[in-house]
Amino acid sequence: MNHASIESFTLDSTEVMTLTELADCCGMSPAELDELVDYNALVPLTSLPERAFSAHWLTPMRVAAKLRMDFDLDLFTVAMLLEKLIQIELLERQVQALQALVPSHLRQS
Amino acid sequence: MKYKDYYAILGVPRTASLDDIKKAYRKLARTHHPDMSKAPDAEVRFKEIGEAYATLKDTTKRAAYDELGHPASGADFRPPPQWQQDFAPGGMSFDDLDGVDLADLLAAMGQGRGGQRGQPRQAMPIKGQDFETSVTIPLEQARHGTSVNLTLADGAQERTLQVTIPPGASQDQKLRLRGQGGKGRNGGPDGDIYLHIKLAPHAVFRPDHHDLYFDLLLAPWEAALGAEVEVPTLDAPVLLTIPPGTRSGRKLRLRGRGLAADKSDLYAIVHIDVPATLSERERELFQELAKVSHFMPRGGNQ
Numbered sequence: 001m002n003h004a005s006i007e008s009f010t011l012d013s014t015e016v017m018t019l020t021e022l023a024d025c026c027g028m029s030p031a032e033l034d035e036l037v038d039y040n041a042l043v044p045l046t047s048l049p050e051r052a053f054s055a056h057w058l059t060p061m062r063v064a065a066k067l068r069m070d071f072d073l074d075l076f077t078v079a080m081l082l083e084k085l086i087q088i089e090l091l092e093r094q095v096q097a098l099q100a101l102v103p104s105h106l107r108q109s
Numbered sequence: 110m111k112y113k114d115y116y117a118i119l120g121v122p123r124t125a126s127l128d129d130i131k132k133a134y135r136k137l138a139r140t141h142h143p144d145m146s147k148a149p150d151a152e153v154r155f156k157e158i159g160e161a162y163a164t165l166k167d168t169t170k171r172a173a174y175d176e177l178g179h180p181a182s183g184a185d186f187r188p189p190p191q192w193q194q195d196f197a198p199g200g201m202s203f204d205d206l207d208g209v210d211l212a213d214l215l216a217a218m219g220q221g222r223g224g225q226r227g228q229p230r231q232a233m234p235i236k237g238q239d240f241e242t243s244v245t246i247p248l249e250q251a252r253h254g255t256s257v258n259l260t261l262a263d264g265a266q267e268r269t270l271q272v273t274i275p276p277g278a279s280q281d282q283k284l285r286l287r288g289q290g291g292k293g294r295n296g297g298p299d300g301d302i303y304l305h306i307k308l309a310p311h312a313v314f315r316p317d318h319h320d321l322y323f324d325l326l327l328a329p330w331e332a333a334l335g336a337e338v339e340v341p342t343l344d345a346p347v348l349l350t351i352p353p354g355t356r357s358g359r360k361l362r363l364r365g366r367g368l369a370a371d372k373s374d375l376y377a378i379v380h381i382d383v384p385a386t387l388s389e390r391e392r393e394l395f396q397e398l399a400k401v402s403h404f405m406p407r408g409g410n411q
Contacts, residue, residue, distance in 0.1 A: 006272045008284040008304065024236065025285075025301065059283050062303070070155075071138050072131060072162070093318065096280060100317035103324050103380060107315075 015055035016045060022053050026065040032075055041079035060085040113211055114182040115161035115174065123179070127166065134162040160212045170215050188214065237300035238263075238291030244274075245307045248314055248321070251278040252343045252368050259302070263291055272304060277369030279319050282306045313341055319373030325361070326382045327351060340377055342366045349377060357381045 009015050023030045036042040037051065042061070044051040064082045067073060073081070099107070116123050119133045140146065141154040148154070164170045180186050244257050254276035260269045270289060283305055290300025314321040325340060335353035339346045342363065349361060360376045367373025384391065 006270050006286050006289055008272055008274065008286050010275070011283040011285055011303075024298075025239075055285075058285070059303075070142060070159075071135055072166070092281075097317045100315040100320070100322040101378065102315075103378065104315075 009055065011055045011058050013054045013056050016052050017055050017058065019044075019051040019053070022058060022061065025058055026061040027069070028061075028065055035075050036079050036082065039076065039079035041082045060089065110186060110188065110211055110214075112177065112180040112182060112184050112186045113161070114179075115165055117182060118157055118161040119165065121165075123175070125165075127168075130162065130165050134158060134166075138162075164212070164215050174215065232295040234297035235294040236297045237293040239300040239303065240290050241303045241305070243305035243307055245309050246274065246278065247309045248311045248316065248368065249343050250274070251306075251308055251316075252276060252370065254278075259304070261302070270302070272302075274306065277319060277373070278306050278308075279368055280306075280308045280316050314343070314375070316368060319369040320367045321373075321375045322360075322378055323375070324380055325349075325377035326380050327355065329381055329383060332356070332379065332381045342375055343368075351379075355379055 017025070019030050019033055023033050033042060034051070037044060042053070042057060044053050046052045060082055063085055064078050067081060068075075068078050116125070119125075119130060119137065121129055121133045125133070137158045138155065141148070141151050141158060143152045143155055146155075164174050176189055177186060240261055240263075242259060242261070244259070246255060246257065251274075254274055256271050256273045258269055258271055260267055270286070272284070272286060274284070283303060286302035286304060288299040289302045293299050308316055313323050315323065321343070323341070325338070327336070327338070331338065331351055332355045333353065335355070336351045337348050338351060340349045340363070343366070347363065347366075349363065351361070355361075357379055359379045361379065363375040363377065365371065365373070366375035387395065
């Protein structure tokens with residue numbers, strides 16, 4: 001049993017990840033991530049000296065990388081998939097925002 | 110060692126092209142993927158399909174596999190002597206093959222630098238396993254921060270970690286616990302833990318990212334004349350000033366009372382309620398108001 005308190009990093013736009021770190025975390029190579037950037041599916045914050053990304057990319061990237069492995073998808077398909085995953089995430093946020101406005105008595109019905 | 114018929118698993122002939130093998134794999138993977146199939150053996154079946162595909166899509170591994178001939182599925186066999194040099198993980202002796210899996214042996218092939226048959230293998234650093242888990246916390250803990258205990262099944266043993274969740278957590282927030290996953294091998298880094306935070310439903314408040322919303326019921330005269338009413342927050346109740354002429358649906362903001370104290374707010378959504386039954390005096394007063402008021406909520410033409 002290890003009860004030492006563990007530091008956590010929030011995977012949102014407040015944290016920044018290098019290309020290498022993002023590649024390691026989603027099990028892809030830096031060259032593959034560069035290709036996703038070329039397809040405009042992945043957008044870096046900066047490109048010099050090394051490409052850096054908002055940590056919010058990590059979750060959809062890991063989902064896309066897992067589906068790539070599970071279904072042997074090519075990188076272009078991963079790029080399309082990533083775009084759709086981001087879109088789903090945004091739509092889910094919109095649904096949550098609208099649900100928050102719905103009065104309790106209507107939500108229960 | 111037990112023989113597995115990878116061609117039969119994928120349902121393709123031994124002469125199948127790479128394209129046919131890929132097509133068969135994708136079709137089966139779509140059917141048996143644990144996210145899509147409700148079958149109790151979906152995960153096992155998906156793993157089996159993946160194992161067959163990993164060998165047959167790789168021309169070198171497929172050639173080595175084909176060298177075994179075509180024993181019956183599940184039959185015992187001894188690998189050819191050349192495999193000792195090509196695949197034996199960590200210099201393992203082929204004299205003792207009990208408990209060794211064909212897939213492990215084939216998977217070991219090509220992992221060395223160079224990755225070709227006949228070349229000496231070199232152990233590659235392998236990152237430890239990542240873990241994904243979720244935790245549900247009440248809104249109060251999301252606002253103030255908390256620590257949670259995570260129990261993970263790491264191989265044969267269980268580990269418990271105390272994880273600090275910083276103040277201002279929001280619905281579906283993801284945290285990364287760097288290096289807290291499975292141990293790396295051959296000098297590879299340890300894996301990570303990805304923690305998905307969910308917020309427990311609250312009887313009063315509804316979260317929208319870091320902001321919170323709740324319904325504020327007002328009497329018609331409170332809305333019309335203005336008032337000071339006590340409203341709940343995640344900390345303690347506070348007095349909220351209702352401006353005169355507040356209409357139903359208006360959002361009144363309590364700054365800094367959301368989930369992230371410094372950058373989120375609590376919103377009271379106004380709903381004007383009326384008494385279900387009226388006393389004699391109340392009825393008189395409403396009737397009087399109806400006579401004297403020029404207010405036309407449905408516009409002047411109706």
